[in-house]
Amino acid sequence: MDFFERQRQVKRMSFRLILLYVLAVLAIVIVVDLAVAFALGAFEAPAAELAWLMFWTSVLTGGSILLASLFRTIGLRAGGGKVARDLGGVLVPEDTTDLRLRRLRNVVEEVALASGVPVPEVYVLEDEQGINAFAAGWSPADAAIAVTRGALDRLNRDELQGVIAHEFSHVLNGDMRINIRLIGLLFGILFLAIVGRTFLYAGAFGGGRDRRDNQGSNPLPLIGIALIVAGSVGVFAGRLIQASVSRQREYLADASAVQFTRQTSGLAGALKKIGGLETGSRLTSPKIDEVGHMLFGEARLRSLFATHPPLADRIRALEPGFDPAELTALAARWRDAPPSGLAEDAAMGLAGPEHGGALPHHETRLPVNPGAVAASVGTPQQPAYRRAESILEQFPPEVLARARRGDTAPVLLFGLLLSEQPEVRDSQLAVLRERHGDAAAADALAAVGWLEGLHPLLRLPLAQLCFPALRSHPLARRQDLLGTIDALARADGRISVFEYALTRLLHRDLYEATYDSQPWPTRSQSLASCRNAIASLLAVLARAGHPDEASADRAYQVGLARILPGQQIPMTAPQHGVLALDGAWPLLDGLAPKDKSLLIQAVVAVIAEDGTMTVPEQELTRTICGMLHCPLPPLTT
Template identity: 60%
Template sequence: MNFFERQRQVRRLSTRLVLLFVLAVVGIVVVVNLAAVFAFNATSADPGQLAGFVVMVTIATVAAIGLAALVRTLALRGGGGKVARELGGVPVPTDTTDPELRRLRNVVEEMALASGVPVPEVYILPEETAINAFAAGWSTSDAAVAVTRGALQRLNRDELQGVIAHEFSHVVNGDMRLNIRLMGLLFGILFLTVIGRGLARAGVIGGGRSRDNSSSAAPLALVGLALLVAGYVGVLAGRLIQASVSRQREYLADASAVQYTRQTSGIAGALKKIGGLTDGSELKSPKRDEVGHMLFGEAARTSWFATHPPLTDRIRALEPSFDPAELRQLAQRWSAAPPSGRQEDVALGLAPAGPAAGQDRGAAPQLPVEGTRVRVAPTEVLGRVAAPTETAYTHAAAIIDRIPDPLLDRARRRDSAGPLLLGLLLSAEPPVRQQQYAALTERHGRELADAAVREAETLAGLHPMLRLPLAELAFPALRDRPDAEVESLLAAVFTLIHADGAINVSEYCLSRLLLAELEESLRPDSRWRPDRRTLTDSRSAAAHLLAILAQVGHAERSAAEQAFQAGVATLLPGTNLPYAPPENGVLALETAWPVLDGLRPADKERLVAATVAVISHDGMMTVPEIELLRTICGLLHCPLPPMAGGGTG
């Protein structure tokens, strides 16, 4: 199942989630109405009055559920970090020197670069001694990955990689948005138990104070009891919903983790430690049931409806020869001396931890030299979207290894990440850079403009494949700044894009991608957004993109037109579109991105294939062209792993 099919599956799951939620609400309304009718002796009323009473109770019940779900969803608009903090999560500093936390950040950074997505926020749950983790957020730009203290202490680096790779599968495939939406809906259902408990308590207290009040308090207590029952019916329905949308995805995420790391021992070892240790994966947080469907392992030991497949089944899917008796043996061994992840790292040769777990950094693939041409086909690229392989993972480690340490240090610091980003976005052409400098000085001050130019000078000669990863590594430090500073940085990036209109396509796309990521992290979009645009509705925006790519890739108009028509034939077979590059060049894409990003998964798949067809019209792509393609895929929320060796991914 490729990325686009997973996107279609997530949308089907979203539809199922809504239907199950509606059914749960209907059941709750029926229970509440029956209780209210008997509590207020409405059975003797005439049919008209009874119907009006039922309608009133129905509206009140639905309004309470809907309002509670809406309020909870709005409260989660802070993104994945909001969820992590609610569970007691503490941010892991980007420049941490703590060995365990540095190991965690290294693994997350490598996985993000290998997946082609922004580096997420990283949290640790310091009070949780069990082994567990989760990823949360509305999009890849506001995502957060959180792990428990127990996971850091008990898992070796291979096992930690397996867990993080499992969570990244949820990040890149869009599961997070469904998970966080489910939190809001479940809260709406659960809210009735809070109301019911209050009404029941008020009825009991009121009836106990005075005999005169007992006749009025009894119905109140009965309604409260009915709401409690209805609320717990809702909780039961919620558990069913969680299980229905979660269990199969866990198998898929486990399989993706194996694909990412190309070894089963890591994630299988983590699952075995959950089964063999006393704490298992059980969380102490009172909110554990609310987030149970998004965790790596079961939040509680016992549950009527488990949100995850049985632990032994998950292990056996990874290791068919696994014997459950092994868990009992491990439990006996670890009861006296629990495992230490760091000690195991030393024994396995994984410590001191480097970017590539278990590998010699010197053996990592070399970056291709400037001018290297790679043979690539659209179908090959489509198969790589959101599907990093072991090669991509080791290549991501090589990328980090080849970024000079001073640049890495500045990218990870809050005070220097902003100027570094602007330096990356300054044009390499002196006339264009001068105009950008003048615009920055006029609108944001000479100090920032000078700092950006200094950074640009230190970045001169940086390999094209290192520019986008360096920007993504700086992303967490940029996102961690106060909102006002992020807004100012957004304005500065916008200034660079529009300084004179002469910015080239690669520089423009990188600027636009980072601008979009910062905007999404600052203002996560929690609305229901079914992607229903069609290529027929969006042909003008798509034609602009293909025409601009054809124009910049070919000096002669005839060759450019042939490349454009190759893209059109892939995008809209049998359609005749004229080759007409927009007069304002890349700035014509400013209005195109929202349209193209809203395409249905099947149509977006064809758009990516058409983009590849234009860029690689001769069947070959240069390194800058591949990086341009990766940037465009990022703008379309179709993460493409970095090129490794002789091909992508």
């Protein structure tokens, strides 16, 4: 199943979720209607009065549920970090020196680079000793990954990598948005139980002597009991909904993690430690029922409507010869001496990532396999992970450290944009002095020295490593930085492919992290309605990778035939070069998943017409996929 098919499945899952929610609300409304009518003796009243009572009871009950769901959903608009903090999560500092936390951040960065998605915020649930994790957020741009202290302490690097890859599959598959919506919907369903307890308390314990004198006519306790019963119906419905949307997705996420890391031992080892350790995957937070469906492992010991498949079945899917009795043996071995992840790393020689090899010479045109590039969208394979390791290995440690910090990441971005032409650089430095002072200009010049010799293929990955650090700044500061970066890119009166890629991907990342929506209105589009936008995109791409008019036109026609066969649209030189793409994104992002798949194939066909890929073509392809929300792993040689 490819990325685009999974996107179609997510849309169908969203429809099923809404349907189940509506049915649950209807069941609760009926229970409350009947209980209130019984408590008030309305069944003996005229039919018109009974109908009127049940109408308003239905409106109040349904309205309360919907408002509670809406309230909780709005409260989650702050992104995945909000969910992690609600559960007691502590943000892992970018420059942490703690070995376990550094290992965690390294693994998350590697998997993010290999997946082609922004590096998420990373949290640790310090008070949780069970082995568990989750990914939360509305989109990859505002995602957060949280792991428990138990996972940090007990899992070795391979096992931690398997768990993180599992969670990233939820990011790539679009499960996160469903999960976070489900939190809001479940809160509304469970809300009546809270109101019922309040009514019961007010009726049973409030009012003193007046309560005793009027005990027989006080309907509050009965209404409270009815609401608690309705809340129990909500709990039942909520568990059913959680189970219905979670179990098969966990199998898919396990399979995706194995496909990603190309080894089953890490993920299977993590699951075995859950089964063999006393703490398992259990969590102690009182809010855990809200998020049970989005966790790596079952948070409670229960079998009815479990949100995850049985542990033994998950392990057996990874290791067909697995014997569940092995968990009993592991439990006996670890009862007095629980495993240490760092000690296992040292014993296995997993002190750091393997080298993936040096990048080619700056001017080399890389061979390209069209089928492999198109198939890799949203479906990272093991080579992509090794390439991510290689990318991180080739950055000097001091550059990586600066990219991860909120105060120094902007300086690196300024340095990446400073021109080699003295007159242009002088103009850029004047912009920095005007906007941020002399110190910022001096730091940007120093950054040029840090980045000396950096391979062009590493510029965009380094910029994307800087993006998460910029999210930590207040909104006004972020807007100021975006303005400065845009001014530096335009200082020479034109925009290169790299400058365009950096500015547009940064703006999209920060916008979506702040507002939980695309920077443009989302409307469904067809290939026919996007005809001119598609032609413009293919023309820009053809001119970026082909030096002469004839070869560019030939590549353009190959791409056009792939997505709009039989249509004759002459290639015209975009008046504003790569900036012509700005008008295309709102249209192209509205294409259906199957049409986006065709578009990516057409993009790759343009690039592959001469059998090689230049650095600008790689940067432009990554930008196209990023703006269309089709995450592209690093392109391997």
